[in-house]
Each structure stands twice: as C-alpha cells, then as structure tokens.
Amino acid sequence: MTSSQEWVEIARDIAAKLAVDAVERDRAHETPYEEVRLLKDSGLVTLLGPAEHGGGGQTWETAYRVIREVARGDGSIGQLLGYHYLWAWAVRLVGTEAQIAAVEELYTKDKLFFGGAVNPRDSDLTITEDGDELVYSGHKSFSTGSKVSDLTVLEGVLEGTGDHIFAIVPSRQEDIVFHDDWDNIGQRLTESGSVTIKNVRVPWASAAGYVDRKFQPLTYNTLNVPAIQLVFTNFYLGIAQGALDTALAYTRDHTRAWPYGGDDKASAGEEWYILEGYGDLQAKLWAVEALVDRAGAEISEVLHAPREQLTPQRRGELAVLIAAAKQRASDTGLEVGTKIFELTGARASAAKYGLDRFWRNLRTHSLHDPVAYKRREVGAYALLGQLPEPTWYT
Structure with a gap:
C-alpha cells in the first residue's frame, strides 16, 4: 500500500x-x-x-x-x-x-x-428523450482534456423541464467533435478547446443520480464547485512554486550582482535586494500553502464522509475558506510570476528560458471566474455572516 x-x-x-x-x-x-x-x-x-x-x-x-x-x-x-x-x-x-x-x-x-464539457457560461446542452435513451446535443466553448480523454462528462437540461442531467460517455465517438481551437497565451497543453455534441445517446439508466427518472437532491451534490475551485487553487500554487524554483536556480547559476549601487557584492547570492526579494516571495508562498492545505484537509473530510451528513452551513463555510485560499494563490502567484524577472535580471527574459510561461499560465486560468467575487464572498462572510449561495461558480 x-x-x-x-x-x-x-x-x-x-x-x-x-x-x-x-x-x-x-x-x-x-x-x-x-x-x-x-x-x-x-x-x-x-x-x-x-x-x-x-x-x-x-x-x-x-x-x-x-x-x-x-x-x-x-x-x-x-x-x-x-x-x-x-x-x-x-x-x-x-x-x-x-x-x-x-x-x-x-x-x-x-x-x-476524464475530460468534461460542462461550461456553465454557455447555453446548456439540450437533452431530448427517445424511449429509454437520452440524446444530448449542443456546443461548448471549453472542454478541458478533450482529445486526451477517454471519458467525457456531459451536462444538459432535459427539454421541456428545468432538470439538469449529468452523464459519462466515451470521448472517442463520431458524435463528439473536439475542435482544435485552443490557442490561448497560457495553459497551452490543456486541450481546452470547444466541442460539438451531435445526438450523443445515453441510456436513461446512466443519468447520474436518477432513479425511475427522478433525482433526489442532496447538499453534497453542490460540492462540485468548492472542490474544483480548490483544484484551481492548488495548480495556481504549484505554478507559482515552479516559478520560484526556476528563478532561484537561474539566479544561482547566472544572475550577476549589480556593481553600481555603492555596496558591491561578489555574487548575486550576496546582493541584499535579491535576498530580500526572494525572502518576501518565499514567505508569501509558505503562507498561501498553509491556507491551501487547511482548506484541502477540511473539504477532504467532508468529501469522504457519508453524503447525507453535509449541511448547507458546513458547505458554505468551506466555500468561503476556499474562496480565501483561491484569491491568495492567484494574487501571490501573479506577483511571483512578475517579480522573478526583477530578481533574475535582464538576460533571464530570453525566450529560451521560458520564465514568462508561469505568469502566462496563471494569468490565463485565473480569469476563469473573477477573483473579485471571491474577495466579496469572504467579505460578506466576515462582515455580515453571509454564506454564498450554491451556484455554478460558488
């Protein structure tokens, strides 16, 4: 084990x-x-x-x-x-x-x-009934994992109702067309391009959570958003840590001390402003890591507990904690991605070193949903005791 x-x-x-x-x-x-x-x-x-x-x-x-x-x-x-x-x-x-x-x-x-075609900012996929089958059709702007996935999660609304239905289908079928149109500045290898769903058939028995074509909701069902928001938070933090690792290695091997400041040093490792700069970034990342780990431990306990036990209050508290962690990881990560250039020096901006990829990656995905709303959620909780209502983004 x-x-x-x-x-x-x-x-x-x-x-x-x-x-x-x-x-x-x-x-x-x-x-x-x-x-x-x-x-x-x-x-x-x-x-x-x-x-x-x-x-x-x-x-x-x-x-x-x-x-x-x-x-x-x-x-x-x-x-x-x-x-x-x-x-x-x-x-x-x-x-x-x-x-x-x-x-x-x-x-x-x-x-x-797994990949997924569940972008809430687009129109829902349309689901129609055909006997014992459900038929999914529509278009999604983003489908992370697309061509490298074996299974794709679909979500749509049953025609004539407000019922949302999730289903898991094989990715490789002629009725799912992944488009090669992911050309953003960062996270370039995520296969997050658009997808067209054309009459994908799913047995009613595979409609997730439905028994006799009826869904019985639980608060636990809404954990998908806090759980994936903390996924975002962790890869933001990982990107930032990778940026700092790479910059530190570059400075050890290449960065030269500045000889015109009146306090000449023999190496960059003795230069006070470089030491101060890296110390500030490292301390901030350690602080973010502590908050992120706390959030991970708390939601993990809930995710692995019996589903019926989760209350709206506990769900809301977790969402606020994760919102706090996400904003810190995003803001600190973007700061690291920018500041490392000041600490590594002019030559580090050469394309062959690729130091820009960390900022590009974090900047691209951190626009997934506005971080200002995460700050607002935390503020509303701190000031007013309000918990965020479950939505596709909270």
Whole structure:
C-alpha cells in the first residue's frame, strides 16, 4: 500500500520529468498524449480509485497535494490531472450507489482519463428523450482534456423541464467533435478547446443520480464547485512554486550582482535586494500553502464522509475558506510570476528560458471566474455572516 507521502513523491518525480522540456513543449503546443501516458503509467490517474480495483484508495487531501506538485513542473498537466480527479469524482457527487460502483471500477481498472464539457457560461446542452435513451446535443466553448480523454462528462437540461442531467460517455465517438481551437497565451497543453455534441445517446439508466427518472437532491451534490475551485487553487500554487524554483536556480547559476549601487557584492547570492526579494516571495508562498492545505484537509473530510451528513452551513463555510485560499494563490502567484524577472535580471527574459510561461499560465486560468467575487464572498462572510449561495461558480 502506497502512503500519502509516497504518492506526493511520485508526483514530484513526474514534475521533474515534465520540467526538463516544459519550455519546448509549451512552444510546440502539441496534444499532450505522452504527458497523460506518464500520469497513467505512474498510477496518479487512479489515485482516488478504489483499492480493490487497483486504485490508490487515497483521499482528496492527498489528491490536492499531488495536483500541486505536478503543476510545479508543468501547469497545463497539473490542470489536466486536477480536472480528471474532479470529473472522476462527479459520479460520487450526484450518482446512485450502483452508478458509483460501476464507474469507479471502469475507470480504475482501465486507467481511463476524464475530460468534461460542462461550461456553465454557455447555453446548456439540450437533452431530448427517445424511449429509454437520452440524446444530448449542443456546443461548448471549453472542454478541458478533450482529445486526451477517454471519458467525457456531459451536462444538459432535459427539454421541456428545468432538470439538469449529468452523464459519462466515451470521448472517442463520431458524435463528439473536439475542435482544435485552443490557442490561448497560457495553459497551452490543456486541450481546452470547444466541442460539438451531435445526438450523443445515453441510456436513461446512466443519468447520474436518477432513479425511475427522478433525482433526489442532496447538499453534497453542490460540492462540485468548492472542490474544483480548490483544484484551481492548488495548480495556481504549484505554478507559482515552479516559478520560484526556476528563478532561484537561474539566479544561482547566472544572475550577476549589480556593481553600481555603492555596496558591491561578489555574487548575486550576496546582493541584499535579491535576498530580500526572494525572502518576501518565499514567505508569501509558505503562507498561501498553509491556507491551501487547511482548506484541502477540511473539504477532504467532508468529501469522504457519508453524503447525507453535509449541511448547507458546513458547505458554505468551506466555500468561503476556499474562496480565501483561491484569491491568495492567484494574487501571490501573479506577483511571483512578475517579480522573478526583477530578481533574475535582464538576460533571464530570453525566450529560451521560458520564465514568462508561469505568469502566462496563471494569468490565463485565473480569469476563469473573477477573483473579485471571491474577495466579496469572504467579505460578506466576515462582515455580515453571509454564506454564498450554491451556484455554478460558488
């Protein structure tokens, strides 16, 4: 049985391998089939899967740390792994006990990789009934994991009702068309382009959480948003940590002391402003890490508890804590991504070093939803005692 710390060490080893050619792979912008193969071969894909089917049997607390470590080597691959964990857990969030057992056995035994076509800012997919089948159709602007996924999570609204229905389908079918249109400045290897869903058929029996075509809601169903917001937070932190690691290594090997300040030093490692600058960034990242780890431990306890136990109050408290962690990781990460150039020096801006990729990666994904609203959620809780209402983003 592999321990939690051993899984983190496996993730650290994967990150080191990814970091070797991260700059070149970012430039090439090719579909990361080999990178996902690394995740599968290492066992990280089935970290949360049941041990009886060959999975790691680990908790979300470990999964969050693993996401962070992988992102330290490559932010795109950390994001892919984090989204995979969330979508693999989706059946636990809303499915029946029988559906949970079937999906977890399937993906764990075969080391299948998840993607999702569930962008709430687009119109919902339309679902129509055809006898004992549901038929999904529509278009989504973003589908992270698209071409590297084995399974895709769909979500839509049943025509003539307000009922949202999740379903898990094979990614490789002619009725799912992934478009090669992901061309953003950062997170370039996440395969987050658009997707067209054309009459994808799903048995009614596979409608997640539905029994006799009726859904019985639980507060637990709404944990998908806090859980994935903390996925974001962890790969933001991992990207920032990777930026600091890379900058420190560059300064040790290349940065020269400044000879015109009246306090000449023999090396950059003696230069007071460089030491002060790195000390400030490191302290801030340690502080963010402590907050993020606290959030990970608290939501992990809830995610692995009986689903019926979760109350709206506890759910809201977790959402606020994660909102606080996310804003800190985003703001501090962006500061690190900028400040490292002042500490490494002019030559570090050469394209061959790729130091800009950390800021680009974090800036790109941190726009997923406005961080100002996360600050507002925390403020409303602190000042007014208000908990955020569950939505697609809170």
